[in-house]
Amino acid sequence: MMPSALIRLGLTPAINELVNNVNATKSVKIDFTTNVSESLGKSLDITIYRVIQEVLNNMIKHSKADHINMLINKNANELKINIKDNGVGFDVEKIKESKGLGWKNIFSRVSMLNGTIKVESLLQKGTMVYVELKLKST
Numbered sequence: 001m002m003p004s005a006l007i008r009l010g011l012t013p014a015i016n017e018l019v020n021n022v023n024a025t026k027s028v029k030i031d032f033t034t035n036v037s038e039s040l041g042k043s044l045d046i047t048i049y050r051v052i053q054e055v056l057n058n059m060i061k062h063s064k065a066d067h068i069n070m071l072i073n074k075n076a077n078e079l080k081i082n083i084k085d086n087g088v089g090f091d092v093e094k095i096k097e098s099k100g101l102g103w104k105n106i107f108s109r110v111s112m113l114n115g116t117i118k119v120e121s122l123l124q125k126g127t128m129v130y131v132e133l134k135l136k137s138t
Contacts, residue, residue, distance in 0.1 A: 003049070011045040012036050012072075015052060019070070028060055034072040040079070040135070047109050048081070048133075054106050055083050055129050063087025063127060074135070081131040089121040 006014035012034055019032045039045055052070070059068055065087030073080045095103045110117040115133035 006045060006049055010039045011049060014045075014049055015072070018049075018053060018056070022056065022060065028066055028068060030056070030068045030070060032070045032072075034074075036072055036074045036079070040074075044113070047113060048079070051106055051109050051131060052081065052083070054102050058102050059083070059085045059087065059127065062090070065126065077135050079131075079133045079135055081133075082128065084126060084128045086126045089123040089125055089127055091123075092119050092121050095119065 003014050003017070005017040015032065015034070019030045022028060022030050040048065052072075056068065056070075059065055063085045065085035068083065068085045070084075071080075071082045073082075098104070107117060110131055110133070113133050115131055117132075118130040119127065120130075121127040
């Protein structure tokens with residue numbers, strides 16, 4: 001299902017709505033900062049939203065974190081997404097063995113955009129997910 005905010009308002013408002021919905025549950029606090037003010041194109045917006053949604057879902061479900069920081073920064077030719085939690089961490093080698101579709105979908109979507117993704121995690125320190133996407137010059 002496509003979030004109506006994504007269709008109506010674009011990427012940043014849709015992510016803000018997602019963050020506000022999570023924050024309203026009071027189970028975890030997400031701080032979100034971005035300099036993206038316009039659409040990156042409907043297809044790119046949807047894919048980026050889905051990647052962020054899945055990463056956040058994994059963090060909320062598995063990390064036992066009470067705080068997540070998310071930064072999305074765009075410059076002329078690239079978009080960087082950094083998402084970090086203060087949870088229990090995990091062995092990132094386990095991603096390869098995962099039976100679930102979450103990480104597979106994340107890596108597949110980033111790959112479709114010719115981007116890179118790096119996952120770092122330290123036990124009892126938290127997890128950091130870094131995504132870099134090259135943007136077409138406008």
